[in-house]
Amino acid sequence: MATPTRLTRAQRKAETRARLLDAAVSVLARRGMERASIDEVAEHAGFTKGAFYANFASKEELFLALLDEHFAELLGRIDAVLHRDAEMEDQAREGAASFMDYIAADPDWERLFFDFSSYATRNEAFRSELVARRAALREGIAELLQRRAEELGVDLPVPVGDIAMMLFSMADGIALQKLLDPESLSADLYPTLLATFFAGLRASA
Numbered sequence: 001m002a003t004p005t006r007l008t009r010a011q012r013k014a015e016t017r018a019r020l021l022d023a024a025v026s027v028l029a030r031r032g033m034e035r036a037s038i039d040e041v042a043e044h045a046g047f048t049k050g051a052f053y054a055n056f057a058s059k060e061e062l063f064l065a066l067l068d069e070h071f072a073e074l075l076g077r078i079d080a081v082l083h084r085d086a087e088m089e090d091q092a093r094e095g096a097a098s099f100m101d102y103i104a105a106d107p108d109w110e111r112l113f114f115d116f117s118s119y120a121t122r123n124e125a126f127r128s129e130l131v132a133r134r135a136a137l138r139e140g141i142a143e144l145l146q147r148r149a150e151e152l153g154v155d156l157p158v159p160v161g162d163i164a165m166m167l168f169s170m171a172d173g174i175a176l177q178k179l180l181d182p183e184s185l186s187a188d189l190y191p192t193l194l195a196t197f198f199a200g201l202r203a204s205a
Helices: 009-031 038-045 049-053 059-082 088-105 107-120 124-152 160-180 189-204
Strands: none
Touching (some): 009 038, 038 049, 059 124, 088 107, 088 124, 088 189, 107 124, 107 160, 124 160
């Protein structure tokens, strides 16, 4: 019988952190930022409050860690779509469909994101951190779009940073609509919206 592999201290810490992050999505989405306690998050993950503070200084820091993970995944999805050999409109349609699958797979995350966005309007320090991370994601998207436009030989008619902001605004609106009234959105609505948007950009160029 094989001897169980013992985790290193770093591996145990990483595992604890991952379990706390998973627990946070469930607890904070159900209870909200204001009402959820660190004790609840720690208990849901199977740890003490001390384990929480060994990994995060506050609920705000915990959420920002969640945000970093989700934004990195989103950027990776966009990068994967843009690396494929297809016209920009087709890639936009594929990327939009991937985004819809992404938010449908984890409705707790969307609920949590909008709750924390509301909280940020009442907490300046947290708002600054949230804004900085959203700006970094937009910059990453802008770089990917610029690269793809150059590969296709397309001259974008507006600054690529503005395009990234437009995409952010559309994604936020679609995500909120899906959270509030999912039956109002057909599966093809957002893909059609983005394909039309990029077709318009190409025509304007």
